[in-house]
Amino acid sequence: MWLDQNTSYLKPVRYAIGYVLVPPQKIALAPQSVIYWLGDSASSREKLMKQNDQLRSRNFILENKVQRLAALEVENMELRKLLSASTKVQDDVLITSVTAVDPDPYTQQIIIDKGGSDGVFVGQPVLDAHGLLGQVIDVLPFSARVLMIADNNHAIPVQVNRNGVRAVAVGTGSLSQLDLIYVPNTADIKVGDTLISSGLGGRYPAGYPVAEVTTVENIPGESYATIHAKPTAHLDRSRHLLLVFTHDAGRVPPVELWQDKS
Amino acid sequence: MSMTRLFYALGMLFLAFVLEHLPLPPIIDWFQPGWILLVVTVLVLVTPEVAGMWLCIPLGLLLDIEYSAPLGLNVMLMAVYIGMLQLLYRRLYLFNILQQAATIFMLVLGVQVLRYWAMVVLIGDPRPVMLLTPAALTALMWPWVYAVGYVVLQRIR
Numbered sequence: 482m483w484l485d486q487n488t489s490y491l492k493p494v495r496y497a498i499g500y501v502l503v504p505p506q507k508i509a510l511a512p513q514s515v516i517y518w519l520g521d522s523a524s525s526r527e528k529l530m531k532q533n534d535q536l537r538s539r540n541f542i543l544e545n546k547v548q549r550l551a552a553l554e555v556e557n558m559e560l561r562k563l564l565s566a567s568t569k570v571q572d573d574v575l576i577t578s579v580t581a582v583d584p585d586p587y588t589q590q591i592i593i594d595k596g597g598s599d600g601v602f603v604g605q606p607v608l609d610a611h612g613l614l615g616q617v618i619d620v621l622p623f624s625a626r627v628l629m630i631a632d633n634n635h636a637i638p639v640q641v642n643r644n645g646v647r648a649v650a651v652g653t654g655s656l657s658q659l660d661l662i663y664v665p666n667t668a669d670i671k672v673g674d675t676l677i678s679s680g681l682g683g684r685y686p687a688g689y690p691v692a693e694v695t696t697v698e699n700i701p702g703e704s705y706a707t708i709h710a711k712p713t714a715h716l717d718r719s720r721h722l723l724l725v726f727t728h729d730a731g732r733v734p735p736v737e738l739w740q741d742k743s
Numbered sequence: 744m745s746m747t748r749l750f751y752a753l754g755m756l757f758l759a760f761v762l763e764h765l766p767l768p769p770i771i772d773w774f775q776p777g778w779i780l781l782v783v784t785v786l787v788l789v790t791p792e793v794a795g796m797w798l799c800i801p802l803g804l805l806l807d808i809e810y811s812a813p814l815g816l817n818v819m820l821m822a823v824y825i826g827m828l829q830l831l832y833r834r835l836y837l838f839n840i841l842q843q844a845a846t847i848f849m850l851v852l853g854v855q856v857l858r859y860w861a862m863v864v865l866i867g868d869p870r871p872v873m874l875l876t877p878a879a880l881t882a883l884m885w886p887w888v889y890a891v892g893y894v895v896l897q898r899i900r
Binding site for chain 1: 757760761762763764765766767772773775804805807808809811813814815816819861865866870871872873
């Protein structure tokens with residue numbers, strides 16, 4: 482146990498045993514897949530046509546936005562060149578599905594259907610269509626375990642989209658709330674502000690939406706404000722997720738530089 | 744050791760792993776008895792010539808990987824559980840089904856407490872562990888699992 486926790490010698494053993502777990506996992510997930518398949522197959526023609534129309538109009542709007550985004554990206558690159566700053570490249574992503582949710586009420590973890598064979602690595606950021614969802618904490622050959630941002634062992638550096646104020650958002654164990662810690666009473670954060678990942682720490686790429694501020698309390702006499710935020714990602718509903726392959730994402734400095742020596 | 748019994752024992756363990764993985768709808772997601780512990784109990788009681796202490800290594804390692812626990816934690820817990828079952832073997836055989844369920848409740852509770860202590864002492868991770876719910880659900884499921892397991896394993900004796 483000590484070896485597994487403190488060294489990487491047993492990682493190949495862990496990875497190899499993962500192959501043995503594949504058959505029971507696949508069989509256990511078969512009823513769920515059948516239910517999803519039946520649900521999709523049983524949709525009426527009228528419902529499908531309506532959905533198709535909605536998707537077509539949404540696609541049209543998104544295409545329009547992408548066109549504007551392409552122009553903005555070029556403009557952004559030119560401005561960065563003028564400032565002699567490095568160019569930000571677009572992130573590569575891999576689509577994955579949620580196969581199981583950890584039933585332990587004291588953790589907020591999910592299992593996804595992509596693993597080491599797809600290039601997934603520990604520390605990799607995971608997104609859904611609405612924002613940052615969490616990071617990979619364990620990789621098996623055909624599956625991986627994701628720690629969601631709402632887990633109370635999780636913290637993420639964020640900044641306010643409006644003015645760039647930095648803070649740390651920690652999970653509370655509730656899927657609908659994050660807390661901002663060590664924010665001074667004087668900080669300019671308001672209800673409704675969008676918090677985006679700041680990229681500090683090197684684990685998450687910068688610029689992805691994380692949460693929206695729901696309450697700000699400034700208690701006289703206290704050094705820090707009490708700020709709650711609601712994650713923008715649909716932590717309890719999203720079935721399809723994105724694994725981000727950014728150059729710097731998921732990489733942290735060597736353990737000896739940041740681990741507590743006491 | 745009969746090969747047929749070994750085959751059935753492995754089949755039951757495979758089924759237990761499937762049940763452990765089974766995703767449940769949110770309304771009943773609290774219903775998570777220790778399926779593997781239940782099947783191990785049946786095997787140790789009904790087929791002691793097949794199922795013994797050796798089971799703790801493969802099963803423990805598989806559970807460690809499944810729950811992303813430190814490698815060896817579930818091996819240790821499984822060894823304690825099987826060891827206690829073997830110690831209580833004669834008494835359990837004489838007990839009625841309610842007394843058996845109560846004993847299993849205490850054993851699973853003990854395993855959960857050990858899990859918590861091991862996480863705190865060895866890893867320094869004071870993450871809370873569910874104590875009563877898994878023990879109560881495992882004890883509740885025991886009569887049914889024992890009845891099915893007993894019938895299956897006795898039929899091939």
